[in-house]
Amino acid sequence: MRALISTHDKRGLERLGPWLHDQGVEILATGGTAQMLSGLGLPVVSTDGITGFRELLGGRVKTLHPALHAGILARPGEADLAELAAAGVVPIDLVVVNLYPFRAAWLAHADVATITEEIDIGGVALIRAAAKNWVRTAVLTHPDQYADAMQKSLREWSEDDRRRLAARAFRLVAAYDADIAAFMTGLDNEPFPEQLTLTADRVQELRYGENPHQRAAFYRTAGSSGMGDLVLHQGKELSYNNLADLDTAWRLVSEFDETAAVAVKHQNPCGVAFGKTPSEAFRKARAADPVSIFGGIVAINRPVDEELARRLTRLFLEVVVAPAFSEAALALLKERPRLRVVELGRAPVDPGFEWRSVVGGFLIQDQDRRRNPVSAFRHVAGPEVDLSADRAAELAWTVVRYQKSNAIALVHADATVGLGGGQTNRIDAVHQAIVRAGDKAAHSVAASDAFFFPDTVEALAQAGVRAALSPGGSVRDAEVLERAGELGLSLWFTDERHFRH
DSSP states (O other): OOEEEOSSSTHHHHHHHHHHTTTTEEEEEOHHHHHHHHHHOOOOEEEHHHHHHOOBGGGBBOOOOOHHHHHHHHSSSHHHHHHHHHHHHOOOOOOEEEOOOOOHHHHOOOOOHHHHTTTSSHHHHHHHHHHHTTTTTEEEEGGGHHHTTSHHHHHHHGGHHHHHHHHHHHHHHHHHHHHHHHHHHHHHOOOSSSSSSOOEEEEEEEEEESSSTTTTEEEEEEBSSSSOOOEESSSSSOHHHHHHHHHHHHHHHOOOOOOOEEEETTTTEEEEEEEHHHHHHHHHHHHTTTTTTTEEEEEHHHHHHHHHHHHHSSSSSSSSEEBBBOHHHHHHHTSSSSEEEEESSSOOOOOOEEEETTTEEEEEOOOOOOOOGGGOOOEEESOOOOOOGHHHEEEEHHHHHGGOSSSSEEETTTTTEEOOOSSHHHHHHHHHHHHHHGGGTTTTTTEEESOOOHHHEEEEETTOSSSSEEEEOOTHHHHHHHHHHHHTEEEEEEEOOOOOO
């Protein structure tokens, strides 16, 4: 039997090489791999001796030769093996190859020439050839496969074993090519090419999806940071729903430079507030909706100290996430062993797009990152109040971007007081926000993710809201402006909308 080994990552070869040799397997190897295995005292045949060509073009060409590929691709039938024998080619039964580290060079933001040089050609060709011929030829593509592979001799590997290895090999090649395609597409600044290739690495299999009967897993997209970098200090593994809620909470709290706390339930914010300390911010966020926060997710954009940890232990929560936790805080949080305590950095980096599956495909769009500043809002009706006097307008306009449409946010100074979202009409969203706010609706600032109708203006004015923000753009804007003026509601157009379906 023969094995061809050509690896960039040589970890594990010090065990795999002797294992093959002990079975009487002849080892063929390229360049540095041959030197490494020879250094272990193993007999190695250089591929140069098989092909009759030394490595060319600085190593760019070394394995692209019929003497190697024919040995890999020969089928087990007599005809192919007879043809090999006539050509003086010996079959190759195992290919051990891993690829140049293209992704590492790409993510390190190396220059274009350096990144391009890391595009593997020969290695990909060897892997594809072996995987195609899995009925006879086996292929290993990563050091983490070696231990399992050595559980039985090479001659004992079944066709099913080789098929599974081939499937992983094809996934590797597909992901490798997808990375290259993404890099090259990025050079053209083409966001929506005619063929879109995506690659992601499995972080973990999840216990289940949204419901116990649904299978689920979490994948990390290439070149991103975020949920894949979290540290779980305590609690059970994060579930599908936990991660979805955590995404909303962490994106929102990361919007703010000042100390902030965000509570989320079912991917909808239920309390958002600023504070002089993390503990104060959390206290205000909880007070914004003390019912909905129960069993929710809390995100803080500052390290959690002992004071905040003590407050957190007084409430049933699923997850608390922050950029850091003091040792004293971690000790206190252990009083709630079911609470998942997650550490996550404050600078999520991703490609800037988001995907949503539909039957037979998926939708892709830019992430909704645009937000006009308060200074750009246009006063269009009612008294002209000073929106810059406090943070209410800016906070309301930020929070409403993260609520499910139809959405209304009511904010007092530095905290939400009533949030209405996920409604099939806007007036219901207004009523929901007002009911939740109670007396605190008076003198608050309201933000809507889409335009108003006269009935929504009337409900807000009756609740005592002092100013309302809307994108504008309805065919009934003239009626809305007239009604706001009659009711004394200060109305402002932001000239942008923020649906979140």
